[in-house]
Amino acid sequence: xxxxxxxxxxxxxxxxxxxxxxxxxxxxxxxxxxxxxxxxxxxxxxxxxxxxxxxxxxxxxxxxxxxxxxxxxxxxxxxxxxxxxxxxxxxxxxxxxxxxxxxxxxxxxxxxxxxxxxxxxxxxxxxxxxxxxxxxxxxxxxxxxxxxxxxxxxxxxxxxxxxxxxxxxxxxxxxxxxxxxxxxxxxxxxxxxxxxxxxxxxxxxxxxxxxxxxxxxxxxxxxxxxxxxxxxxxxxxxxxxxxxxxxxxxxxxxxxxxxxxxx
Amino acid sequence: xxxxxxxxxxxxxxxxxxxxxxxxxxxxxxxxxxxxxxxxxxxxxxxxxxxxxxxxxxxxxxxxxxxxxxxxxxxxxxxxxxxxxxxxxxxxxxxxxxxxxxxxxxxxxxxxxxxxxxxxxxxxxxxxxxxxxxxxxxxxxxxxxxxxxxxxxxxxxxxxxxxxxxxxxxxxxxxxxxxxxxxxxxxxxxxxxxxxxxxxxxxxxxxxxxxxxxxxxxxxxxxxxxxxxxxxxxxxxxxxxxxxxxxxxxxxxx
Numbered sequence: 001x002x003x004x005x006x007x008x009x010x011x012x013x014x015x016x017x018x019x020x021x022x023x024x025x026x027x028x029x030x031x032x033x034x035x036x037x038x039x040x041x042x043x044x045x046x047x048x049x050x051x052x053x054x055x056x057x058x059x060x061x062x063x064x065x066x067x068x069x070x071x072x073x074x075x076x077x078x079x080x081x082x083x084x085x086x087x088x089x090x091x092x093x094x095x096x097x098x099x100x101x102x103x104x105x106x107x108x109x110x111x112x113x114x115x116x117x118x119x120x121x122x123x124x125x126x127x128x129x130x131x132x133x134x135x136x137x138x139x140x141x142x143x144x145x146x147x148x149x150x151x152x153x154x155x156x157x158x159x160x161x162x163x164x165x166x167x168x169x170x171x172x173x174x175x176x177x178x179x180x181x182x183x184x185x186x187x188x189x190x191x192x193x194x195x196x197x198x199x200x201x202x203x204x205x206x207x208x209x210x211x212x213x214x215x216x217x218x219x220x221x222x223x224x225x226x227x228x229x230x231x232x233x234x235x236x237x238x239x240x241x242x243x244x245x246x247x248x249x250x251x252x253x254x255x256x257x258x259x260x261x262x263x
Numbered sequence: 264x265x266x267x268x269x270x271x272x273x274x275x276x277x278x279x280x281x282x283x284x285x286x287x288x289x290x291x292x293x294x295x296x297x298x299x300x301x302x303x304x305x306x307x308x309x310x311x312x313x314x315x316x317x318x319x320x321x322x323x324x325x326x327x328x329x330x331x332x333x334x335x336x337x338x339x340x341x342x343x344x345x346x347x348x349x350x351x352x353x354x355x356x357x358x359x360x361x362x363x364x365x366x367x368x369x370x371x372x373x374x375x376x377x378x379x380x381x382x383x384x385x386x387x388x389x390x391x392x393x394x395x396x397x398x399x400x401x402x403x404x405x406x407x408x409x410x411x412x413x414x415x416x417x418x419x420x421x422x423x424x425x426x427x428x429x430x431x432x433x434x435x436x437x438x439x440x441x442x443x444x445x446x447x448x449x450x451x452x453x454x455x456x457x458x459x460x461x462x463x464x465x466x467x468x469x470x471x472x473x474x475x476x477x478x479x480x481x482x483x484x485x486x487x488x489x490x491x492x493x494x495x496x497x498x499x500x501x502x503x504x505x506x507x508x509x510x511x512x513x514x515x516x517x
Binding site for chain 2: 098108112
């Protein structure tokens with residue numbers, strides 16, 4: 001478990017300055033400045049293709065051609081010591097379809113915490129991760145035989161192994177029914193509250209924004225706002241985050257036009 | 264986790280965990296295992312009766328094929344298996360974890376090497392004891408070459424999977440990479456009676472040395488210098504291609 005008191009309060013879990021990512025001929029992220037506070041759920045919201053996944057891959061350290069400063073848990077993103085401290089779930093479930101749920105988790109656990117002496121600890125960790133995502137009754141089913149929502153929960157369970165300090169989840173609620181979606185959000189809140197973990201969660205569904213502590217609103221590779229849901233609604237005089245987002249988009253477009261005309 | 268072990272280039276427990284995982288995946292696919300083990304036996308059986316009248320032809324071609332089968336099978340399974348690893352996102356996930364590239368490659372080599380031993384033992388046993396393949400040297404040496412061939416196949420498959428964007432492309436690499444070697448390795452015509460250009464070409468292709476090594480075992484009672492050199496060339500090629508394969512695994516991708 002993490003020790004809060006020893007950490008300087010102002011040091012964020014993720015801190016980016018002038019973060020730029022180029023993919024082929026396209027600049028996907030342009031000079032972003034943002035931070036993700038410790039022990040909270042930060043939602044990364046924006047339309048499909050705005051650069052959410054690229055930003056998350058940069059944080060995890062799997063994205064090539066990243067420039068600028070990007071510090072994660074006190075080290076530069078992609079630093080080898082971060083590999084056991086971050087749990088990452090890609091948008092498409094990345095698990096082995098021809099292994100059972102438990103076999104999948106056993107393998108990834110053996111990569112995170114190897115050696116025969118750790119076998120007992122691994123067994124407990126795997127059972128807990130399976131219970132966390134409510135798949136205990138399916139532990140011996142092949143991942144390929146599960147439904148889409150169940151497979152994405154296996155993928156999430158892998159990320160929960162080893163009690164990571166930072167969880168990066170790319171669209172974890174896609175394809176889940178309302179009950180599962182509520183259960184998942186309850187789990188994520190419990191992970192932040194009880195285990196002190198930091199969560200960075202992307203979504204393109206705006207009503208999920210209300211469940212986050214903080215929001216990063218993105219559009220076309222830029223960050224439109226970095227605030228709490230309440231503050232965003234108040235600032236824009238809107239009832240919902242969706243309305244606030246649309247307000248900010250209109251504002252950005254208008255600002256873009258003025259820039260063009262004054263040039 | 265109280266003491267997370269650091270990620271090194273090669274760690275024994277992560278390698279064996281990876282090998283166990285690959286074999287466990289195969290265990291859920293008994294049809295593939297059956298095909299891998301039985302098809303070479305069936306081919307040898309057919310070959311034996313195609314050359315029913317001329318036993319020495321079977322001795323030559325049969326021994327060569329014992330070296331060719333493991334290479335082809337392991338090439339195919341490895342290229343498809345690693346391609347699936349790349350496209351399913353599990354490779355990205357593994358490389359974001361403390362897994363060394365060497366762990367992954369050695370894990371694959373260990374898993375498929377084990378299968379190759381079983382496959383070669385079956386094929387060699389069938390050829391020597393039931394089909395009357397006349398081997399003057401030790402059948403254990405045949406098995407050793409078969410294992411080195413399997414490793415070479417695994418290495419080539421791993422390397423090639425980096426250049427295949429789909430399963431369709433991966434299978435097409437089989438004729439592209441394997442067939443020229445098959446034609447030039449001395450299976451159809453002795454290498455020294457080929458056109459000098461083709462002979463030179465066959466000198467730089469690793470399968471030629473695998474087939475030469477097999478033929479040394481068939482013809483000589485002891486381990487010859489030529490055999491040792493041939494085996495070393497095959498092993499060296501396998502190692503070189505494995506290193507090239509490791510270089511195609513990137514932690515950061517576009």
